[in-house]
Amino acid sequence: MKMGLIVQKFGGTSVADVEKIQNVANRVAEEKENGNDVVVVVSAMGKTTDHLVDMAQQISTSPSKREMDMLLTTGEQVTISLLALALQQKGYDAISYTGWQAGMVTEPVHGNARILDIKTERIKKDLAEGRIVVVAGFQGLTEEGEITTLGRGGSDTTAVALAAALDADKCDIYTDVTGVYTTDPRYVKGARKLLGISYDEMLELANLGAGVLHPRAVEFAKNYGVTLEVRSSMEVERGTLIEEEISMEQNLIVRGIAFEDQITRVSIIGLDNSIASLPTIFTTLANHHINVDIIIQSGTGTDKANISFSIKSSDLAETLEVLEENKGLLNYEHIESETGLSKVSIVGAGMISNPGVAAKMFEVLAGEGIQVKMVSTSEIKVSTVVSDEQMVSAVEALHDAFELAKVAVSA
Amino acid sequence: MKMGLIVQKFGGTSVADVEKIQNVANRVAEEKENGNDVVVVVSAMGKTTDHLVDMAQQISTSPSKREMDMLLTTGEQVTISLLALALQQKGYDAISYTGWQAGMVTEPVHGNARILDIKTERIKKDLAEGRIVVVAGFQGLTEEGEITTLGRGGSDTTAVALAAALDADKCDIYTDVTGVYTTDPRYVKGARKLLGISYDEMLELANLGAGVLHPRAVEFAKNYGVTLEVRSSMEVERGTLIEEEISMEQNLIVRGIAFEDQITRVSIIGLDNSIASLPTIFTTLANHHINVDIIIQSGTGTDKANISFSIKSSDLAETLEVLEENKGLLNYEHIESETGLSKVSIVGAGMISNPGVAAKMFEVLAGEGIQVKMVSTSEIKVSTVVSDEQMVSAVEALHDAFELAKVAVSA
Numbered sequence: 001m002k003m004g005l006i007v008q009k010f011g012g013t014s015v016a017d018v019e020k021i022q023n024v025a026n027r028v029a030e031e032k033e034n035g036n037d038v039v040v041v042v043s044a045m046g047k048t049t050d051h052l053v054d055m056a057q058q059i060s061t062s063p064s065k066r067e068m069d070m071l072l073t074t075g076e077q078v079t080i081s082l083l084a085l086a087l088q089q090k091g092y093d094a095i096s097y098t099g100w101q102a103g104m105v106t107e108p109v110h111g112n113a114r115i116l117d118i119k120t121e122r123i124k125k126d127l128a129e130g131r132i133v134v135v136a137g138f139q140g141l142t143e144e145g146e147i148t149t150l151g152r153g154g155s156d157t158t159a160v161a162l163a164a165a166l167d168a169d170k171c172d173i174y175t176d177v178t179g180v181y182t183t184d185p186r187y188v189k190g191a192r193k194l195l196g197i198s199y200d201e202m203l204e205l206a207n208l209g210a211g212v213l214h215p216r217a218v219e220f221a222k223n224y225g226v227t228l229e230v231r232s233s234m235e236v237e238r239g240t241l242i243e244e245e246i247s248m249e250q251n252l253i254v255r256g257i258a259f260e261d262q263i264t265r266v267s268i269i270g271l272d273n274s275i276a277s278l279p280t281i282f283t284t285l286a287n288h289h290i291n292v293d294i295i296i297q298s299g300t301g302t303d304k305a306n307i308s309f310s311i312k313s314s315d316l317a318e319t320l321e322v323l324e325e326n327k328g329l330l331n332y333e334h335i336e337s338e339t340g341l342s343k344v345s346i347v348g349a350g351m352i353s354n355p356g357v358a359a360k361m362f363e364v365l366a367g368e369g370i371q372v373k374m375v376s377t378s379e380i381k382v383s384t385v386v387s388d389e390q391m392v393s394a395v396e397a398l399h400d401a402f403e404l405a406k407v408a409v410s411a
Numbered sequence: 412m413k414m415g416l417i418v419q420k421f422g423g424t425s426v427a428d429v430e431k432i433q434n435v436a437n438r439v440a441e442e443k444e445n446g447n448d449v450v451v452v453v454s455a456m457g458k459t460t461d462h463l464v465d466m467a468q469q470i471s472t473s474p475s476k477r478e479m480d481m482l483l484t485t486g487e488q489v490t491i492s493l494l495a496l497a498l499q500q501k502g503y504d505a506i507s508y509t510g511w512q513a514g515m516v517t518e519p520v521h522g523n524a525r526i527l528d529i530k531t532e533r534i535k536k537d538l539a540e541g542r543i544v545v546v547a548g549f550q551g552l553t554e555e556g557e558i559t560t561l562g563r564g565g566s567d568t569t570a571v572a573l574a575a576a577l578d579a580d581k582c583d584i585y586t587d588v589t590g591v592y593t594t595d596p597r598y599v600k601g602a603r604k605l606l607g608i609s610y611d612e613m614l615e616l617a618n619l620g621a622g623v624l625h626p627r628a629v630e631f632a633k634n635y636g637v638t639l640e641v642r643s644s645m646e647v648e649r650g651t652l653i654e655e656e657i658s659m660e661q662n663l664i665v666r667g668i669a670f671e672d673q674i675t676r677v678s679i680i681g682l683d684n685s686i687a688s689l690p691t692i693f694t695t696l697a698n699h700h701i702n703v704d705i706i707i708q709s710g711t712g713t714d715k716a717n718i719s720f721s722i723k724s725s726d727l728a729e730t731l732e733v734l735e736e737n738k739g740l741l742n743y744e745h746i747e748s749e750t751g752l753s754k755v756s757i758v759g760a761g762m763i764s765n766p767g768v769a770a771k772m773f774e775v776l777a778g779e780g781i782q783v784k785m786v787s788t789s790e791i792k793v794s795t796v797v798s799d800e801q802m803v804s805a806v807e808a809l810h811d812a813f814e815l816a817k818v819a820v821s822a
Contacts, residue, residue, distance in 0.1 A: 018469045052489065058429045060496040067499070070507050071492035074485035078463065081482035085471040088478070096481050101556055122556075145512055145533075 003035040004169035005127070009042075009137065009159035013176050014233035015079050016046030025086035027174065027233065028132060032092060037127045039166065041137045041159040042083055044075025065110035069139075069149045073099070076136035076155070084134045094132040097122070099139030100147065104158065106140035112151035113140060115158075118165040127166075135162065153214020160217045164224035171226050174233035175212050179240035180205065182404035183257040187392050190405035194255065196241045201255045202228075204347040204381045218242065253350035253357060254402040259395050261388050263293075263341040264316045265374060267308040268323065270333025281307065281323075281330060288322050290315045293343070294376040294383060304333075310374060310385060313339050341373060342391035345383040346398055358382045364401040370394050414446040415580035416538070420453070420548065420570035424587050425644040426490050427457030436497035438585065438644065439543060443503060448538045450577065452548040452570040453494055455486025476521035480550075480560045484510070487547035487566070495545045505543040508533070510550030511558065515569065517551035523562035524551060526569075529576040538577075546573065564625020571628045575635035582637050585644035586623055590651035591616065593815035594668040598803050601816035605666065607652045612666045613639075615758040615792045629653065664761035664768060665813040670806050672799050674704075674752040675727045676785060678719040679734065681744025692718065692734075692741060699733050701726045704754070705787040705794060715744075721785060721796060724750050752784060753802035756794040757809060769793045775812040781805050 008031065010024050024042070031038050052071050056063045080096035087094035103119030126133050137155025140148050150157050156173060163171035178193060180202065185191035197205075199222035203215055212230050221228050221242065231239025271277050278297070285292055294310040311319055316337060323335055351357045358375075361382055365372055370393070374385035386394050399405065419442065421435050435453070442449050463482050467474045491507035498505035514530030537544050548566025551559050561568050567584060574582035589604060591613065596602035608616075610633035614626055623641050632639050632653065642650025682688050689708070696703055705721040722730055727748060734746055762768045769786075772793050776783055781804070785796035797805050810816065 018466055022470065055429055055489075055493060056496055059433065059493055060500045063496050064499055067492045067495045067507060070495070070509075071489060074488045077485045077488075078466075078482060081478045082466060082470055084478045084481070085467055085474050088475055089471045096478060098481075098558075101558075147509075147512075 005037040005039070005166060006031050007039045007041065007159050007163040007166070007168045007171045008174060009155060009172065010040065010174045010233055011155060011176075012043040012046050012049070014174055015042050015044075015083070018082070021045075021079070021082050022086050024083060024174075024233065025090055028083075028087060029090055029092060032132060036169075039123060039127070039133045039135060039162055039168070040083065041135050041155055041162060042076060042079040043137050043155040044072070045079050045082075048075040048078065066146065069110045069147050072149060073136070073139040073147050076138055080134045080136045087132055087134070092132055093130060094134060095126055096134040096136075098136045099158070100141035102133075102135045102162070104140035104161075106142055106148045106150070108142040108144060108146065108148070110146075110148055113142075113148035115140060115150070115161050118161060120162075120165050123162075123166065151216075153216055156214045156217035157220055160220045160224075160226050160228070163226045164220065168226070170229060171221065172229045172231060172239075173213055173217075174231060176233065177212055177230075178232040178235055178237055179230050180212060180242075181256070183395055183399055184259070187259075188257075188396055188399050190396075190399055192405055194240050195238070196243070197255055198349050199242060199244060200380055201347050201349050202242045204345070204378070205256050205258050213242075252348060252402075252404075253354045254346045254348040254398075254404065255350075256347050257344065257395050257398050257402075257404065258347060259342060259344045259391055261342040261391055262313040263310050263343050263385060264313040264337055264339045265308055265310050265341055265385065266316070266319055266323075267306060267336040268330070268332045269306050269336060271305045271307055272331040273303050273305040277305070277330065278307070280326075284322060284326055284329075285319065288318060290319050290322070294374050294385065296374060296376075308374065310341070310343065338373070340388045341385050342388050342394075343383055343385050344391060344394045344398070345381055346402065347381045349380050351382075352379050360401065361398065364397050365394055368393055368397045370397075416448045416450070416577060417442050418450045418452065418570050418574040418577070418579045418582045419585060420566060420583065421451065421585045421644055422566060422587075423454040423457050423460070425585055426453050426455075426494070429493070432456075432490070432493050433497050435494060435585075435644065436501055439494075439498060440501055440503060443543060447580075450534060450538070450544045450546060450573055450579070451494065452546050452566055452573060453487060453490045454548050454566040455483070456490050456493075459486040459489065477557065480521045480558050483560060484547070484550040484558050487549055491545045491547045498543055498545070503543055504541060505545060506537055507545040507547075509547045510569070511552035513544075513546045513573070515551035515572075517553060517559045517561070519553040519555060519557065519559070521557075521559055524553075524559035526551060526561070526572050529572060531573075531576050534573075534577065562627075564627055567625045567628035568631055571631045571635075571637050571639070574637045575631065579637070581640060582632065583640045583642060583650075584624055584628075585642055587644065588623055588641075589643040589646055589648055590641050591623060591653075592667070594806055594810055595670070598670075599668075599807055599810050601807075601810055603816055605651050606649070607654065608666055609760050610653060610655060611791055612758050612760050613653045615756070615789070616667050616669050624653075663759060663813075663815075664765045665757045665759040665809075665815065666761075667758050668755065668806050668809050668813075668815065669758060670753060670755045670802055672753040672802055673724040674721050674754050674796060675724045675748055675750045676719055676721050676752055676796065677727070677730055677734075678717060678747040679741070679743045680717050680747060682716045682718055683742040684714050684716040688716070688741065689718070691737075695733060695737055695740075696730065699729060701730050701733070705785050705796065707785060707787075719785065721752070721754065749784070751799045752796050753799050753805075754794055754796050755802060755805045755809070756792055757813065758792045760791050762793070763790050771812065772809065775808050776805055779804055779808045781808075 084094045084096040105117040106113035137158040228242040495505045495507040516528040517524035548569040639653040
């Protein structure tokens with residue numbers, strides 16, 4: 001590893017107690033001893049956020065987002081000071097900064113603000129003086145001096161944004177897994193850790209629930225060309241590099257297989273085939289915070305259309321209620337729904353130049369006697385909806401068919 | 412009560428849990444319903460600070476004051492947000508501010524900073540718009556953007572300083588006692604709550620360990636003419652007013668009796684009678700954070716002097732060690748010490764114009780067969796050191812002799 005500037009990010013489980021914070025200090029110290037400048041971004045300790053939210057909910061039936069930001073940002077502030085103390089105890093010169101002290105300027109939105117700017121003078125001065133800088137993730141300040149939070153995956157975003165603003169050589173995301181896998185190793189024995197993956201592939205996998213890294217942070221990294229590495233905070237092995245040009249495993253067409261159970265298909269039958277119907281349905285659902293994933297429209301060209309879409313099964317009751325309430329507006333005949341479904345997706349940038357990948361997928365599934373109930377494709381992804389019971393065998397068959405268990409020869 | 416601006420301060424025991432924070436919201440709402448503008452200053456919840464300190468001590472043998480300030484200021488930030496939520500839940504427009512958001516500018520010292528300035532624009536704007544403003548006590552920001560704390564009694568100081576800066580009509584200090592008493596009611600049955608007391612008297616009582624209000628806050632109030640009221644957060648009765656011109660009980664010469672056990676007298680015998688000896692001794696002790704209270708010098712005029720001083724008994728071992736280490740420098744013959752002592756003090760602004768108060772005190776104590784071992788006087792206070800076993804009977808005898816149990820006729 002050449003000497004440079006590394007941004008490290010440690011999530012809540014990596015700093016859950018005093019002992020784990022001391023372990024993080026060791027990881028930071030190693031990087032410093034390697035001759036690198038280090039900026040560390042941390043989240044709130046383990047269950048801290050839950051405890052704070054619990055108190056707020058005891059007090060308020062609908063807590064204001066502004067006061068929740070005020071409350072929750074104390075979590076990371078505790079971690080940064082304890083980590084700075086742990087580093088100082090090991091003899092390192094370390095200093096902690098809240099989001100606003102680190103110059104993190106956000107838009108004036110509470111609970112889910114976007115970063116507008118990072119004023120890095122203070123951090124740059126500390127780095128130049130040899131200091132390790134510890135920054136609170138997830139938080140920022142508006143130009144009016146209001147404390148904001150960045151929403152889900154906020155600490156990942158803080159780390160990537162800082163890496164971009166400081167022109168860091170690398171941003172290491174430490175987590176409780178050792179990297180990004182070809183598929184979930186808890187379900188598929190042959191799952192293999194990837195050495196490299198492109199931003200777009202990671203985005204598809206992250207959006208598909210691979211869960212190690214927030215899509216917003218990946219997008220930020222892609223836009224600013226920040227090289228990410230997802231790695232374990234407990235083990236020293238190499239993780240998975242995420243960058244534009246991946247130098248290894250180029251010959252793989254499919255990079256990974258993502259899957260998710262508890263999916264429900266909802267079909268609206270006999271819908272008035274007007275231009276307004278489609279936006280009306282999905283705007284109405286979005287207003288009720290119901291996330292719709294795959295959407296399939298059939299029967300265009302006639303005066304009645306059928307629309308099918310997939311949702312999380314936990315949203316079914318509310319979805320049916322919303323559709324029922326708006327029956328007059330939407331003007332449909334009836335609703336059908338099917339629960340007990342799963343989504344299985346193959347992801348890989350190589351698909352773009354390899355036609356027939358989707359066809360091969362369907363063939364493999366058919367060979368296993370698995371019925372495909374819905375399909376959705378993007379340039380680097382094919383998603384299928386199958387029954388819950390067939391999810392794991394679908395993943396295993398695809399993992400074999402696309403030879404993901406094989407280690408590719410490095411370029 | 413005329414309409415105006417009230418600053419209320421609630422300490423850690425008053426906001427120890429969710430239920431108590433809701434109770435504080437009720438007290439704040441009452442004041443608002445009375446037609447007043449209200450600014451509320453709160454401390455960290457109950458045991459929060461202890462918990463944070465405990466984690467820091469697990470990590471660091473000598474935690475840096477800067478990081479401790481970073482850590483501890485999260486405590487009040489949690490309370491302000493929860494109190495703002497509780498007020499909003501009751502239908503009030505409330506907003507919380509950290510110390511730095513409230514414009515609290517301090518000197519660049521960690522752990523014990525003094526307030527330099529308060530930029531009140533933001534709070535004034537909120538008050539003008541009818542908002543209840545909730546401010547984190549104990550904390551501020553340096554001009555360089557560093558988070559600082561105000562040290563012991565810091566939240567009292569925040570409240571008084573805000574009251575001064577906002578030109579508030581009154582600053583109410585809510586605590587777990589109902590006011591300032593003529594002496595400690597846990598020891599003396601006849602102890603009576605005072606309706607009023609002057610700043611100087613309160614200062615002497617506070618310094619003597621009456622403990623309800625930090626001396627620094629009293630001094631600040633005196634310098635800026637802020638009327639204080641010490642009152643209970645749990646009961647609705649009137650508390651004790653602290654102001655320059657006290658309108659009631661003027662005819663009392665002695666206003667209160669303070670006392671403190673676990674005192675030790677240390678005597679340095681046969682000290683070289685040079686000009687340098689006295690400063691050398693007390694500078695050396697101060698450098699070791701040993702607080703010296705009463706100091707008596709005898710034997711001046713000869714070439715050898717004796718110095719006696721009182722300390723807390725818990726500081727005895729270190730005091731003896733420091734004196735032994737510096738024996739060569741101080742050039743004394745030997746050290747004597749007497750433990751098991753108490754300090755009993757009478758306080759009252761009326762003493763200034765009533766000579767013979769000290770004489771009466773000694774007479775009362777002699778009448779009870781109590782030997783006085785050390786004496787110290789100021790314009791409004793006489794302190795005596797007696798044996799531990801005689802402390803309570805000394806206080807009772809003085810409380811009777813100076814007729815403190817009697818309610819004075821209002822002026």
